[in-house]
Amino acid sequence: MFELAELGHTLSKAAYKKRTPSLRTELLEVQNKLADENFPVLILISGVDGGGKGEIINLLNEWMDPRGIQTHAFDVPSEDELKRPPHWRYWMGLPGNGQIGIFIGSWYSEPIAQTITDKNDFDGLDAKLTHVKNIERELADDGMLIIKCWIHMSKGRQRAKLKAYQKDPNTKWRVTKKDLKHLKLYDKFASIAERVIRVTSTGHCPWLIVDGSDIKYSSITVGEHIRDRINAHIKLGHQETLPQQDKIKIVKKEISLLKSLDLDKKLSKAQYNKQLEKYQGRLNLLAREARQKNVTSTLVFEGWDAAGKGGAIRRITHALDARQYRVIPVAAPTDEEKAHHYLWRFWRHVPKAGQITIYDRSWYGRVLVERVEKFATKDEWFRAYKEINDFEEELTEAGVLINKFWLHINKDEQERRFKEREQISYKKHKITEEDYRNRKMWDLYEAAVDDMVTRTSTEFAPWHLIPANDKRFARIEVLKKYCAALEKRLG
């Protein structure tokens, strides 16, 4: 795979000097065009040590307008980063629409490093690369252009370069112990790199392998590649605006999951009070244990308007210490959020280890309101099922306990509650015209909920369908389910 990149490509000083000004102009022009486009560009610079990754990035920054570029260097994760899923820090560094982000060190670094040091076989590596491919696929689906450059250098050249550096007192500092250690591991590194490049060179995110032996050659090659890829993506974007919705078929189901729920379930006030005390007490103890053991929770609340999400959430938070939980009300995205993949704004709030995050509405908006109201195309919301499953799986692997609640009421009960709320001054603000409008879409929402539960209720992140015509029953049910999940996890 690296044969071509070991030929020792060079560019004469004259050729470099001749090509640089025009490339610079073209890159600036491309950046100008990009600023008006509705997609971000992510450039991953990976490769062998001493291949000149840092120099290439310095040149890119020099050639282009730094106002549209953010370079992120990901090294050993910090304490705060370790408290979150491994990919959190990469999500936080993603560029927004019209922007270019450059990553040195990326989601490839850890899989490669671990495979080298842990003496893992390729099974572990492949599993990690599947994650990586999923992320790249999801970002690319959302319009992001991902440009991956692998800077290669043969073992001989790497050794020669390090030796040359060591000889010169001015450059001696550049050779670290880590570099020398890596040189010894060169062969293993190369075989892992080859596999990584092969497995993750997909049609939408191919790798460019660049010979790193001459910085003039490698920087011009990377620069031209970036120019061409962005130009091509801009053209492609304008061609592919036709909706591809026909290829998705959602099978109409005769029986609705929601209709099968028994909405007559009830608790008397006495039963409720007794059980509320019992389960809140239990939750209080469990949550403290969870904090001690760094068990993180994410609770998702979805449901019809007026189904009692807020009330159920408050019955949970009442049992918790305010220092441990956070309620995230999901409203319209801000302009920074709109400029990113729709999951970005949820990654922002991913809880630290030991915390409890409660979402009052969530990322499921993508397959509920955005589907029903046609804010998202069919393509977009359909692929969201997989994106959401991947996201939740990643949280789970980082130790997050996920529980999702759909609070279900029927149409009559909703109407009764709307009217009731209009009578109570401090609840009046909860009822808007939109709520009445949403009622007209009831059947569409019901179908969307069916699909959502079918496609996203997983072993690691189950949906709990809660009959909620009786508020008391629903609140206790939610407490019970969460307690049971915590008990199971804490053992």
Add this chain to the structure above:
Amino acid sequence: MFELAELGHTLSKAAYKKRTPSLRTELLEVQNKLADENFPVLILISGVDGGGKGEIINLLNEWMDPRGIQTHAFDVPSEDELKRPPHWRYWMGLPGNGQIGIFIGSWYSEPIAQTITDKNDFDGLDAKLTHVKNIERELADDGMLIIKCWIHMSKGRQRAKLKAYQKDPNTKWRVTKKDLKHLKLYDKFASIAERVIRVTSTGHCPWLIVDGSDIKYSSITVGEHIRDRINAHIKLGHQETLPQQDKIKIVKKEISLLKSLDLDKKLSKAQYNKQLEKYQGRLNLLAREARQKNVTSTLVFEGWDAAGKGGAIRRITHALDARQYRVIPVAAPTDEEKAHHYLWRFWRHVPKAGQITIYDRSWYGRVLVERVEKFATKDEWFRAYKEINDFEEELTEAGVLINKFWLHINKDEQERRFKEREQISYKKHKITEEDYRNRKMWDLYEAAVDDMVTRTSTEFAPWHLIPANDKRFARIEVLKKYCAALEKRLG
């Protein structure tokens, strides 16, 4: 000071039950009104251990609409937080307009804790409190309503409460070693608290001292206080919209700082190349040493359009490793940024220890473009001088080395450069109609620069006025100044 709060105020269960529903309604109404207002509300809950701070916050969250409240519990700072100035984490948690933020633990926690344990006298405490007062003043000036509640409890009651908890196996866990240690330090804590409250009870941010012996009493008292303060602030806001600009007098100066610069300073190409190599080499070594020693840098670039900020920045970054620096181009604020104090968006990018952050335009926009174009009122930009000095002092105290550059060219040179840029395709995008429009405001900008330099060039964060008619001279000058500052710091 605490006499009244030690009387043991209680509220009967009946009275509590009677007052809660109406208070809840009123709080929700207040929240509704607040959502349309152009200011945020920050609630600080401080006080003695065991005073029920957590319970009060739980109740506030239960009574109000959690969609408009964010509770932040600040405990021991994390590794990442320690890498930034102490107040960074508080800034990041500040609510936006129309929102309520509740802080348990706040900028008061560290000053108090340190005074107790370090056996400091009150001089150290007072210096810290001056900082705190400055922040609160600045936030309040920007419209933020700050509500500070001190939950008090007498030593006897605190002891009794802890003992009662310890006796009951269900509540035993609540008594930690820290609580018992704090009980021993009660008297010292109380005397420090008294001083803190006295010194920081300002007209715009007074403390409310609440007797914490009965949660029913304290929660209702805090809830009613919040209701009343927000209502009053909404009323006040509408009264105080008259500009108070007359009280500010900027003295017209005869001699301009900028006009006194010698713009004829020049370097030949040969001199330039030689010095560029020399200073970039030196900077490279210094920057590496700075990284090892965790010396953080902030460079601010301001100057006329086409003064060569971008070019000077690139001559610096060229000497640096892309992993160590970040260029922050300051453009229009996003909607999240607009909903906060204007310094918030700069706090967001405050560098971690050992990093170099380069601002291409900066917080000085407040006293330059916002002053000249009248985007900020005279009150706003005038008080910004102090706010900026405070901000930079805080960075300095956290070990950040600040250097600020004004690149100065004259009007003729600017015109020449505009025309030149229009000829070079990849620089063409840099010239817009706005640039020509800005030229008409030259004199106003000149006066603004004079004031800015006079009021914000401090020992710890000096302004360097760089004659930049000759680009080569300017670039070398900037490199020299930054090298000299680094050398001085590194010793």
